[in-house]
Amino acid sequence: MSIRQRHIAHLHLHAALNEEQYGDVIELMSGITPHVQAVPPDAVQLDLTSALRYFDLSPYDLVQTTMMRLKALYGIDSSAGLAGNRMLAAMAADASAPGETTWVPADRAAEWLHPRPVTALPGIGRTTAATLGRYGLHHIGQIADLPPATLQRLLGTGQARLLAERARGHDPRPVTPREPAAHLTADLVLERDCLDPAEQHRSVLGLADRIGQLLRGERQVTGRLTLTVRYADRSSSTRTRTLPEPTDHSPALAAAALGLLASLGLQRARVRAFTLRADGLRPAAEACRQLSFDPTDQRARAAEAAADRARRRFGPDAVRPAAVTRARRSAWPAARPRTVGRPTAV
Incomplete structure (x- = not known):
C-alpha cells in the first residue's frame, strides 16, 4: 500500500439517534481508529489508513467489521462507502443500500464517478444543475472533460474551480476528530x-x-x-x-x-x-x-x-x-x- 494512499470510510446510520446514542457510536468508532469525524445527525467518517496494519485486514473487511460491531452492540443497521477521500466515500455511501458497502478503489475512481449525474456531487443544487443542464452537461464526466475557461464562463471562477476539482474526484480534506468539549x-x-x-x-x-x-x-x-x-x-x-x-x-x-x-x-x-x-x-x-x-x-x-x-x-x-x-x-x-x-x- 502506498504511504500516501488513504482509505476513508463513510457510514450512514439507519437509525434515529439522540445525542447520547450518537456519542456512543463515535466512541465505538474511536476504538477502531483515532481518526473519526462526526457527520451529524446520522453519519460518521473514518480514516482507516493507520488501522489496517493493526487489525491486519483489508479496507473492505475492516469496514465490514465496523458495521457488524454497530449491529451487534447497538442494533444499528448501516450502509457504507469506501474510497480514497472523504467526498468519494460519502458519495459511495449514498449509492449503497442498507447493509451494503460500495468500494471505489483509487485506480477506478474516474470510471465510477464519470457516469454519475452532476447532482450526485456535493454542492450542486437545483440552480447549478439547471444551468449546467441548459448546456447539455448532465454527467460528472462531462464536467471533468470541460475546459476550465468554459466552466468559468458558466458558473464563475470560484464555483467553477471547486466543481472541476470535485468532478475529477479530488478532495484534500482530512478526517478531523471532533474538538474536545470546553466543559x-x-x-x-x-x-x-x-x-x-x-x-x-x-x-x-x-x-x-x-x-x-x-x-x-x-x-x-x-x-x-x-x-x-x-x-x-x-x-x-x-x-x-x-x-x-x-x-x-x-x-x-x-x-x-x-x-x-x-x-x-x-x-x-x-x-x-x-x-x-x-x-x-x-x-x-x-x-x-x-x-x-x-x-x-x-x-x-x-x-x-x-x-x-x-x-x-x-x-x-x-x-x-x-x-x-x-x-x-x-x-x-x-x-x-x-x-x-x-x-x-x-
Missing part, C-alpha cells in the same frame, strides 16, 4: 420542590456519577466543579471548588460535589433543580494521578470501567450507584453534556 454539564429538574436533605444528597450524587461517565466517554479529566442550586422562588446559589488533582473518577467527583452541597447549608430550602458543571478539562492521557498503595482504589477503578462497558452495551441506566437507585426514578431525566467551542466543519 461538561449535567442537570436535574425535580418533579416537585424538594426539602428532604437525603434526596438532595442523592440528586447531587447522581449528577456527579453522570459527569464521571461523560468525562470517561470523552477521555478527559476535570480540575474544577461548579454546583448550582435553583430554588422554588427562582433564585439560585452557586459554589465552585478546584479539585486536588484532575480526575474522571466518579467517587472523587462525588466527594467534591457533596462538599459543595454541604457548603451551601440548605437546611429547609425548597430546591427545584441542580446543575453540576465540570470545567478545566484536559485529555486524560496528559493528566497525572497520585499513586496509591491502597488496593481498594484500583478495585474501584476496575469496577468503574466494567460499569462503563455495561452502560455502553445495555444503556445508561444499566448500572447506577446504590444510593441513587433509591431516588425516585421518575425524577431522573437524562443529563446532557454541553459542548462549547467552534464546531468541526464538515
Whole structure:
C-alpha cells in the first residue's frame, strides 16, 4: 500500500439517534481508529489508513467489521462507502443500500464517478444543475472533460474551480476528530420542590456519577466543579471548588460535589433543580494521578470501567450507584453534556 494512499470510510446510520446514542457510536468508532469525524445527525467518517496494519485486514473487511460491531452492540443497521477521500466515500455511501458497502478503489475512481449525474456531487443544487443542464452537461464526466475557461464562463471562477476539482474526484480534506468539549454539564429538574436533605444528597450524587461517565466517554479529566442550586422562588446559589488533582473518577467527583452541597447549608430550602458543571478539562492521557498503595482504589477503578462497558452495551441506566437507585426514578431525566467551542466543519 502506498504511504500516501488513504482509505476513508463513510457510514450512514439507519437509525434515529439522540445525542447520547450518537456519542456512543463515535466512541465505538474511536476504538477502531483515532481518526473519526462526526457527520451529524446520522453519519460518521473514518480514516482507516493507520488501522489496517493493526487489525491486519483489508479496507473492505475492516469496514465490514465496523458495521457488524454497530449491529451487534447497538442494533444499528448501516450502509457504507469506501474510497480514497472523504467526498468519494460519502458519495459511495449514498449509492449503497442498507447493509451494503460500495468500494471505489483509487485506480477506478474516474470510471465510477464519470457516469454519475452532476447532482450526485456535493454542492450542486437545483440552480447549478439547471444551468449546467441548459448546456447539455448532465454527467460528472462531462464536467471533468470541460475546459476550465468554459466552466468559468458558466458558473464563475470560484464555483467553477471547486466543481472541476470535485468532478475529477479530488478532495484534500482530512478526517478531523471532533474538538474536545470546553466543559461538561449535567442537570436535574425535580418533579416537585424538594426539602428532604437525603434526596438532595442523592440528586447531587447522581449528577456527579453522570459527569464521571461523560468525562470517561470523552477521555478527559476535570480540575474544577461548579454546583448550582435553583430554588422554588427562582433564585439560585452557586459554589465552585478546584479539585486536588484532575480526575474522571466518579467517587472523587462525588466527594467534591457533596462538599459543595454541604457548603451551601440548605437546611429547609425548597430546591427545584441542580446543575453540576465540570470545567478545566484536559485529555486524560496528559493528566497525572497520585499513586496509591491502597488496593481498594484500583478495585474501584476496575469496577468503574466494567460499569462503563455495561452502560455502553445495555444503556445508561444499566448500572447506577446504590444510593441513587433509591431516588425516585421518575425524577431522573437524562443529563446532557454541553459542548462549547467552534464546531468541526464538515
